[in-house]
Amino acid sequence: MCGIVGYVGPREVVPLLIDGLRRLEYRGYDSAGVAVVADGRLDTRRAEGKLDRLVERLREQPLSGSYGVAHTRWATHGKPTERNAHPVVDSKDRIAIIHNGIIENFLAIKRRLLGEGWTFSTDTDTEVIANLVSSYYTGDLAAAVKRAVGELEGMYACALIGTGSTVGDGEEIVAVRQGTPLVLGLGQGESFLASDPAALIAHTRDVIFLDNGDIARLTRSQIEIWDRSGAAVKRPVTRLNWDPQQVEKGGYKHFMLKEIFEQPEAARDTFGGRVDFETGTVGFDALELAPDYVRSLSRIQLLACGTSWHAALIGKFLIEELARIPVEVDYASEYRYRDPIADASVLVAGISQSGETIDTVWAMEAAKERGARLIALSNVPGSQATRISSGTLYTHAGPEIGVASTKAFTTQLVAFYLLALYLRQQLGREVEPELLAPLAHLPQAISEALALEPEIEKLSRRYHTATDFLFLGRGIQYPVALEGALKLKEISYIHAEGYPAGEMKHGPIALIDEHLPVVAIATGKRVFEKVKSNLQEVKARDGKVIVVTDRDPAELDGVADHVLRVPALPEALSPIVSVIPLQLLAYQIGVRRGADVDQPRNLAKSVTVE
Numbered sequence: 001m002c003g004i005v006g007y008v009g010p011r012e013v014v015p016l017l018i019d020g021l022r023r024l025e026y027r028g029y030d031s032a033g034v035a036v037v038a039d040g041r042l043d044t045r046r047a048e049g050k051l052d053r054l055v056e057r058l059r060e061q062p063l064s065g066s067y068g069v070a071h072t073r074w075a076t077h078g079k080p081t082e083r084n085a086h087p088v089v090d091s092k093d094r095i096a097i098i099h100n101g102i103i104e105n106f107l108a109i110k111r112r113l114l115g116e117g118w119t120f121s122t123d124t125d126t127e128v129i130a131n132l133v134s135s136y137y138t139g140d141l142a143a144a145v146k147r148a149v150g151e152l153e154g155m156y157a158c159a160l161i162g163t164g165s166t167v168g169d170g171e172e173i174v175a176v177r178q179g180t181p182l183v184l185g186l187g188q189g190e191s192f193l194a195s196d197p198a199a200l201i202a203h204t205r206d207v208i209f210l211d212n213g214d215i216a217r218l219t220r221s222q223i224e225i226w227d228r229s230g231a232a233v234k235r236p237v238t239r240l241n242w243d244p245q246q247v248e249k250g251g252y253k254h255f256m257l258k259e260i261f262e263q264p265e266a267a268r269d270t271f272g273g274r275v276d277f278e279t280g281t282v283g284f285d286a287l288e289l290a291p292d293y294v295r296s297l298s299r300i301q302l303l304a305c306g307t308s309w310h311a312a313l314i315g316k317f318l319i320e321e322l323a324r325i326p327v328e329v330d331y332a333s334e335y336r337y338r339d340p341i342a343d344a345s346v347l348v349a350g351i352s353q354s355g356e357t358i359d360t361v362w363a364m365e366a367a368k369e370r371g372a373r374l375i376a377l378s379n380v381p382g383s384q385a386t387r388i389s390s391g392t393l394y395t396h397a398g399p400e401i402g403v404a405s406t407k408a409f410t411t412q413l414v415a416f417y418l419l420a421l422y423l424r425q426q427l428g429r430e431v432e433p434e435l436l437a438p439l440a441h442l443p444q445a446i447s448e449a450l451a452l453e454p455e456i457e458k459l460s461r462r463y464h465t466a467t468d469f470l471f472l473g474r475g476i477q478y479p480v481a482l483e484g485a486l487k488l489k490e491i492s493y494i495h496a497e498g499y500p501a502g503e504m505k506h507g508p509i510a511l512i513d514e515h516l517p518v519v520a521i522a523t524g525k526r527v528f529e530k531v532k533s534n535l536q537e538v539k540a541r542d543g544k545v546i547v548v549t550d551r552d553p554a555e556l557d558g559v560a561d562h563v564l565r566v567p568a569l570p571e572a573l574s575p576i577v578s579v580i581p582l583q584l585l586a587y588q589i590g591v592r593r594g595a596d597v598d599q600p601r602n603l604a605k606s607v608t609v610e
């Protein structure tokens with residue numbers, strides 16, 4: 001959950017590390033710190049709170065060096081105080097470590113080390129690794145780490161620097177990965193590491209994703225890697241074609257707004273090159289499911305968390321509708337803790353923007369153990385979910401920095417649409433031109449929905465003081481209602497609930513009065529009239545009604561207080577535009593309430609602890 005970054009090379013290390021941390025702040029942000037070695041001395045600066053506090057500290061007490069590590073923390077063990085901030089230093093002051101993850105047997109090791117005279121000055125499990133490594137350190141840091149990790153249970157990505165190295169020129173960072181993400185960057189005469197490629201792409205696009213159990217030594221001139229057994233290994237270099245500009249705010253006030261406005265392009269990038277409009281075929285580069293295999297499937301299971309889970313609910317709708325294969329959707333965090341039924345007849349897809357959400361990865365592994373074939377639907381090449389899968393359907397959203405997911409969600413919907421069409425095709429059914437043609441208009445339709453921003457900004461003035469919101473949708477728009485409610489909760493801290501419109505009369509109707517804004521999505525033909533009558537029930541109880549629709553607003557006269565009209569698309573694609581006003585509404589209300597929309601309290605972009 002924390003962000004880690006490291007650098008060894010000719011440049012001044014501290015500004016480079018701080019820049020890396022800025023790009024990782026979304027991973028966690030309750031404290032931050034940096035450690036460097038200069039003139040054979042280990043030095044650290046740490047601060048509680050956001051990164052700016054650390055920057056202030058560094059201004060008062062500057063640090064300089066040419067290699068070092070830095071960390072932004074999301075507390076697991078120990079309160080978010082300066083004392084518990086990383087880097088953590090061993091009690092002999094020789095080794096500094098940054099760590100993302102949890103050491104499950106830290107208490108047993110701590111007891112042993114205490115008995116051997118090691119002292120502890122933090123409440124973190126990380127300090128156990130620092131002292132353990134130090135206890136084995138005789139000048140070869142990688143060798144000490146290799147010995148220490150044999151005793152650790154749990155999940156971790158760590159980077160360590162030390163003084164007194166007797167290997168090479170002594171300038172080195174040692175990194176180890178077990179379960180949590182870690183990526184190395186290759187430069188010209190310099191090397192980088194980070195928990196996320198977003199921190200690296202301003203400097204290099206050539207990256208190496210470590211495997212579980214790998215230990216790496218980074219020096220200016222090379223990166224050496226050993227696997228769990230201690231054997232030297234070569235890991236493939238991945239070239240990321242993310243544009244460094246994409247990780248900057250690009251003139252927008254917040255990453256979230258920038259990412260909302262990137263959706264036309266992100267959608268285009270996700271279907272581009274995968275659809276042959278002339279021949280009516282769909283294909284992917286990193287995913288292939290043979291026709292016989294698809295025919296043999298008894299069902300598909302979709303596993304995900306958060307916004308990705310909402311995308312999966314829409315995925316179910318699309319796959320069942322277009323390919324007629326039964327689909328089950330599970331919260332990944334629930335799936336693993338029952339005895340799920342999965343075997344070789346089940347295709348399991350893990351849906352994860354980051355590909356690193358631990359609940360999703362573990363649930364996927366539980367399915368794999370039972371004999372199911374795994375695929376991933378992810379935005380991050382080389383991420384854990386993609387590595388344990390037999391194939392990946394990538395969304396091409398580019399890096400998503402805002403903690404609340406926006407463009408990742410809509411690109412997941414595009415990807416699901418393609419997957420449903422692909423399965424249909426592999427089953428020998430025709431992918432009719434009318435199924436493919438609307439994709440070409442999709443980016444334009446999203447742009448038109450984005451043009452509602454000024455209208456939504458006005459609405460936010462009216463409703464930002466509400467204490468509760470209800471979101472209603474039916475059919476394919478029900479998950480959109482869930483997503484609208486989640487966005488508002490995350491960004492503005494207003495309590496919001498998403499509900500199937502037809503279920504409202506079985507409970508939430510009791511909440512309705514003149515203070516409750518109700519946001520409904522009423523599009524298309526299938527359930528429009530049904531949703532309209534649900535809204536009449538709201539109006540009859542004086543609720544305030546905001547409707548997102550692709551129909552003529554006149555049809556909602558007397559039912560809606562405000563109508564947000566989005567372009568009409570076939571039902572299967574309509575959630576991609578109907579969610580846009582809900583993202584903007586959450587954003588505008590959040591901003592108006594003074595909330596930190598890019599980094600909402602208590603949330604993290606990528607939840608890599610259970």
Ligand code: G6P
Nearest residue numbers: 306307308352353354357405604
């Ligand atoms: C966190 C984020 C959400 C995200 C969820 C799943 O909770 O705050 O925005 O939807 O994780 O993330 P994933 O990377 O697996 O899609």
